[in-house]
Amino acid sequence: MAENVQATTTMEKIVSLAKRRGFVFPSSDIYGGLNSCWDYGPLGVELKNNVKRAWWRSIVQFRDDMVGLDSSILMHPKVWEASGHVSGFTDPLVDCKQCRQRFRADHLEGDKCPECGGELTEARQFNLMFKTFLGPVEESAAVVYLRPETAQGIFVNFLNVLNSTRMKVPFGIAQIGKSFRNEITPGNFTFRTREFEQMEIEYFVRPGTDEEIYEQWIKDRYQWYIELGMNPERLRIRPHESDELAHYARACSDVEYYFPMGWSELEGIANRTDFDLRQHSEFSGNKLEYFDPSTNEHFVPYVIEPSAGADRATLAFLLDAYHEEPDKDEVRVVLRFHPALAPYKVAVLPLSKKEPLLGKAHEIWKSLRRHWLVDFDESKSIGRRYRRQDEIGTPYCVTVDFQSLEDNQVTIRDRDTMEQERISIDELEVYLREKLGF
Numbered sequence: 260m261a262e263n264v265q266a267t268t269t270m271e272k273i274v275s276l277a278k279r280r281g282f283v284f285p286s287s288d289i290y291g292g293l294n295s296c297w298d299y300g301p302l303g304v305e306l307k308n309n310v311k312r313a314w315w316r317s318i319v320q321f322r323d324d325m326v327g328l329d330s331s332i333l334m335h336p337k338v339w340e341a342s343g344h345v346s347g348f349t350d351p352l353v354d355c356k357q358c359r360q361r362f363r364a365d366h367l368e369g370d371k372c373p374e375c376g377g378e379l380t381e382a383r384q385f386n387l388m389f390k391t392f393l394g395p396v397e398e399s400a401a402v403v404y405l406r407p408e409t410a411q412g413i414f415v416n417f418l419n420v421l422n423s424t425r426m427k428v429p430f431g432i433a434q435i436g437k438s439f440r441n442e443i444t445p446g447n448f449t450f451r452t453r454e455f456e457q458m459e460i461e462y463f464v465r466p467g468t469d470e471e472i473y474e475q476w477i478k479d480r481y482q483w484y485i486e487l488g489m490n491p492e493r494l495r496i497r498p499h500e501s502d503e504l505a506h507y508a509r510a511c512s513d514v515e516y517y518f519p520m521g522w523s524e525l526e527g528i529a530n531r532t533d534f535d536l537r538q539h540s541e542f543s544g545n546k547l548e549y550f551d552p553s554t555n556e557h558f559v560p561y562v563i564e565p566s567a568g569a570d571r572a573t574l575a576f577l578l579d580a581y582h583e584e585p586d587k588d589e590v591r592v593v594l595r596f597h598p599a600l601a602p603y604k605v606a607v608l609p610l611s612k613k614e615p616l617l618g619k620a621h622e623i624w625k626s627l628r629r630h631w632l633v634d635f636d637e638s639k640s641i642g643r644r645y646r647r648q649d650e651i652g653t654p655y656c657v658t659v660d661f662q663s664l665e666d667n668q669v670t671i672r673d674r675d676t677m678e679q680e681r682i683s684i685d686e687l688e689v690y691l692r693e694k695l696g697f
């Protein structure tokens with residue numbers, strides 16, 4: 260199947276649309292940008308928030324075995340000793356002696372610079388954690404790191420959550436938050452960046468049940484993307500080979516999406532065993548255990564970790580939604596977002612800027628905005644306005660015309676079918692609620 264997969268479009272087209280329509284801008288744009296840093300614009304922040312909301316809803320709101328957390332980005336430096344990041348979170352780095360560019364040694368073929376053919380230095384290990392200082396003194400005792408993953412914030416709160424809730428193993432803790440990795444070679448738009456947002460779950464289970472629960476999480480997480488409209492042909496599960504596994508992981512599988520640069524990781528689901536809780540028990544001196552009252556025994560749970568990238572998921576949903584269709588002599592660009600992800604759910608379009616039609620349209624806009632993010636567009640022809648909404652993925656347009664003043668009805672246009680129907684303004688909210696609900 261993999262050979263026949265087609266990307267929806269090129270990354271260049273998406274980068275251009277994203278900037279033109281306000282999804283994603285280069286960071287510090289007026290200063291020429293900052294390498295691989297990006298800002299989410301007015302539509303991008305809505306899209307990404309909707310992705311995160313859909314994840315939280317499915318993971319925390321819909322499940323009785325999950326709770327949420329929002330831990331701080333700066334953590335005790337010992338956390339990163341216990342987790343293995345201080346000693347082991349490194350990439351092999353080489354420099355070109357001629358053009359001074361830096362590369363990941365494990366990404367190079369051959370022993371020459373891929374840019375200029377120059378000679379390369381010996382590889383040295385480069386730690387990917389961003390280092391800074393806590394407080395006004397720049398000394399080694401004050402060194403802290405920007406977290407390279409949100410997971411550790413969950414592990415160090417294992418006892419706090421256990422003691423403050425009535426959770427029983429198996430249960431999980433979910434967290435969405437920023438992480439930082441000083442990648443040697445970031446790239447592919449928002450796919451690999453040095454500052455990024457994660458959506459992570461640590462799911463604590465009784466040893467022995469871990470394999471079955473790991474398999475279930477892989478299925479559940481794959482299904483989440485499908486339910487939000489992702490094309491199954493561009494989504495696959497890839498189990499890691501044993502030589503790809505981290506030393507503590509018993510198994511790992513990636514949910515991959517077919518990006519324009521090929522199959523790439525959207526999310527990893529790992530069986531981390533009891534590695535993290537044992538490490539933190541040892542380094543902190545606190546016993547990170549679970550007491551099972553039904554069997555009267557203490558044990559250290561195993562952990563299944565589904566770890567997704569909010570930026571990657573947002574990019575994948577954006578790419579997957581992109582469609583170009585012939586439309587008479589032109590091309591219609593339409594983002595076929597699932598309604599839950601679309602930045603605007605509805606656009607209200609008055610046919611004329613004259614009163615009392617404009618006032619009536621404003622009234623409808625105002626009442627719908629209590630429930631959804633609703634755009635209002637009164638400029639240019641109605642055809643042009645439909646195209647503008649198609650291009651940003653708005654599922655429904657509500658057109659208010661002169662007849663609306665007489666019969667209290669409006670025209671609703673469907674983004675995907677382009678079909679139009681006439682309905683009463685009094686039924687508008689119920690109609691949209693039905694169409695937009697999920």
Ligand SMILES: [Zn+2]
Nearest residue numbers: 355358372375
């Ligand atoms: Zn070079």
